Amino acid sequence: MALVAAESPVIVANKNRSGLAVEELKRWTKSLTGAVVHDAATAAEVADIEAGFDTADAATASAPAPDAEAVETADAALSEDASTPCAGLCPAGFACFTAKAGGPAECLPDGALQCQACAVDANCAGGTCGKVDGEGPFCLVPCKLDAQGASSCAAGSTCLTTETDLHCVPNSGSCTCTAAAIGASKPCIAQGGCAGTRTCGATGWSACVAASPVAEVCDGVDNDCNGKTDDVPAVNLASDATHCGACDKSCTKWQVCSAGVCGGTGGSIPAVGGWITLGADNQHSGAALAEADNLPMTADWSVKLGTWQHHPVAIDGPRLFVTPISPSDGKTLRAYDVATGQLLWQHDFRQVASVGQPTAVGGKVFVGQNNNSPGTFLWVLGAATGKVLHAFPMSAQWDKYWAPLVVGDTVYTNGGNSGGMYAFSISQDQQLFYTGLEPWSAWSPALFGGNIFTFVAGHVRSHDPKTGKVLWETGVASQFSGYMMENAPVFDATQGYVVAVPNLYAFSPSTGAIL
Numbered sequence: 001m002a003l004v005a006a007e008s009p010v011i012v013a014n015k016n017r018s019g020l021a022v023e024e025l026k027r028w029t030k031s032l033t034g035a036v037v038h039d040a041a042t043a044a045e046v047a048d049i050e051a052g053f054d055t056a057d058a059a060t061a062s063a064p065a066p067d068a069e070a071v072e073t074a075d076a077a078l079s080e081d082a083s084t085p086c087a088g089l090c091p092a093g094f095a096c097f098t099a100k101a102g103g104p105a106e107c108l109p110d111g112a113l114q115c116q117a118c119a120v121d122a123n124c125a126g127g128t129c130g131k132v133d134g135e136g137p138f139c140l141v142p143c144k145l146d147a148q149g150a151s152s153c154a155a156g157s158t159c160l161t162t163e164t165d166l167h168c169v170p171n172s173g174s175c176t177c178t179a180a181a182i183g184a185s186k187p188c189i190a191q192g193g194c195a196g197t198r199t200c201g202a203t204g205w206s207a208c209v210a211a212s213p214v215a216e217v218c219d220g221v222d223n224d225c226n227g228k229t230d231d232v233p234a235v236n237l238a239s240d241a242t243h244c245g246a247c248d249k250s251c252t253k254w255q256v257c258s259a260g261v262c263g264g265t266g267g268s269i270p271a272v273g274g275w276i277t278l279g280a281d282n283q284h285s286g287a288a289l290a291e292a293d294n295l296p297m298t299a300d301w302s303v304k305l306g307t308w309q310h311h312p313v314a315i316d317g318p319r320l321f322v323t324p325i326s327p328s329d330g331k332t333l334r335a336y337d338v339a340t341g342q343l344l345w346q347h348d349f350r351q352v353a354s355v356g357q358p359t360a361v362g363g364k365v366f367v368g369q370n371n372n373s374p375g376t377f378l379w380v381l382g383a384a385t386g387k388v389l390h391a392f393p394m395s396a397q398w399d400k401y402w403a404p405l406v407v408g409d410t411v412y413t414n415g416g417n418s419g420g421m422y423a424f425s426i427s428q429d430q431q432l433f434y435t436g437l438e439p440w441s442a443w444s445p446a447l448f449g450g451n452i453f454t455f456v457a458g459h460v461r462s463h464d465p466k467t468g469k470v471l472w473e474t475g476v477a478s479q480f481s482g483y484m485m486e487n488a489p490v491f492d493a494t495q496g497y498v499v500a501v502p503n504l505y506a507f508s509p510s511t512g513a514i515l
């Protein structure tokens with residue numbers, strides 16, 4: 001058994017003490033200088049070497065340095081047995097491999113740890129902890145190619161260049177797309193940003209299959225693939241009653257969308273027998289859907305109100321409320337018992353120019369009264385007793401008032417010295433906003449899909465319920481005169497209507513487009 005110098009040692013016997021030769025066996029892939037046992041040492045001979053390190057050290061120290069001819073002779077001797085110089089000597093998990101003809105044999109990881117989950121390189125026993133096809137981390141087994149292109153990788157893997165070095169990679173290109181996973185899928189992001197899926201097949205994961213980006217619409221999908229779902233400028237999920245909190249989640253026709261939640265009716269849905277405002281409800285639909293069809297109708301009772309016409313009545317539960325149009329019949333709000341026609345109470349507004357239409361909802365009665373400025377108020381009275389609860393001041397000229405619109409805690413009404421819409425908070429006893437419009441009076445706002453609608457001087461408008469801001473506006477041909485609208489928008493289940501003499505117009509509540 002001879003000891004000579006070599007480029008890549010099989011067994012290193014340098015100046016380390018006995019016992020370190022075993023550790024060197026675990027690092028076959030590192031290039032070290034030292035003395036090499038050339039002739040396929042047996043396990044017993046290795047033991048002899050370990051036991052006789054002192055003698056070997058002394059021999060090495062006293063021996064002259066080998067010349068180039070001696071090295072060539074040693075290399076030739078290695079070449080003659082290049083196929084098996086480390087056979088049987090590699091530790092567990094390693095296999096003997098010769099990268100090139102005439103080159104040294106090396107113990108390389110045999111692939112048992114390939115694709116095992118890891119956290120650091122130390123988990124991979126000579127390998128590297130890294131990602132494969134963007135997944136992981138997994139153990140990557142280092143590899144080499146021989147002169148014919150054959151690799152040290154186990155069957156089913158290929159020696160490929162990774163981010164750091166040559167490593168064995170499964171032929172599928174993935175540690176997760178195995179034979180057992182054929183047909184499985186996983187999410188991916190395609191070019192353009194759209195989410196898609198990749199499917200595991202015989203050759204590995206497929207390309208990312210996804211839709212192409214398109215213009216965003218409110219449908220619960222990120223259509224334009226920008227990472228934001230339903231970010232449609234025209235849709236506010238916090239306040240849009242047709243998309244309240246989510247696309248296509250509509251509030252009922254009496255509700256308002258606030259912070260993405262439908263609510264705030266405040267009792268403004270008519271009860272059976274109810275007719276809370278102009279046209280029965282806040283849509284002015286004229287439909288009492290809760291009524292039974294008991295035809296033909298017969299009179300239960302009647303009372304004489306005066307000489308002249310009166311405004312349409314408002315009914316909330318057991319009470320009916322009415323006001324006169326002409327001051328000649330007084331300036332009084334009266335409450336009657338619905339069952340008997342008995343007068344329950346009355347409130348006299350005394351020296352005023354006019355009293356408007358009433359709205360009755362939630363145990364309260366709302367009515368506007370005009371006497372120029374100052375002296376004009378929106379009144380709130382208790383329905384049971386007529387007690388004054390609030391009196392909201394409004395600027396005015398000689399206006400007429402139609403029915404106020406009550407939505408939850410907020411009451412809306414026409415008013416203002418030059419024409420517009422007021423909003424008042426009932427619980428806070430204060431004005432919320434005033435939106436200036438044309439100087440016309442005698443009109444009533446309406447509620448649909450959470451927004452407030454007005455029709456003044458030939459202009460149909462949708463308003464934000466919290467600020468009064470105009471969301472859209474549509475003009476229609478009209479022949480109004482005298483600055484008295486005597487009109488209001490009307491809605492059915494899907495669209496709105498206005499009468500602009502001599503025409504009836506239908507419009508889209510969401511866009512204002514004439515239908």
